[in-house]
Amino acid sequence: MSKVLITGGAGYIGTMLSTKLLEQGHHVTVVDLLKYDKGSLNHLYFHKNFNFICEDVRNKNLIKKLVRQNDFIIPLAALVGAPLCEKFKKDAKSTNLGTIKTLCEVVTKKK
Secondary structure (H helix, E strand, C coil), X not given: XXXXXXXXXXXXHHHHHHHHHHHCCCEEEEEECCCCCCCCCXXXXXXXXXXXEECCCCCHHHHHHHHHXXXXXXXXXXXXXXXXXXXXXXXXXXXXXXXXXXXHHHCCCCX
């Protein structure tokens, strides 16, 4: 089956998606800093097709490497919510926009 990279995969959508993709036989790699919910992926850590990387998605070298290793990329990493984004404008912009720019630079048409 396919190899899928999910950035920000420890949130609600990422957790549900990872679970479903693994049930379907895909290999799933999640990159997340676990700033919010450290236990959302607990049920997946020992799955043979699951790989978790506790890292910042703004790490361009890591993202470039992971894009090459995976067939599909699902970008879910983001700082969300008005109070949080207002307080951390620079981080929100570099995570929400910067990571997408990096992915667009390194992703191929096939992915």
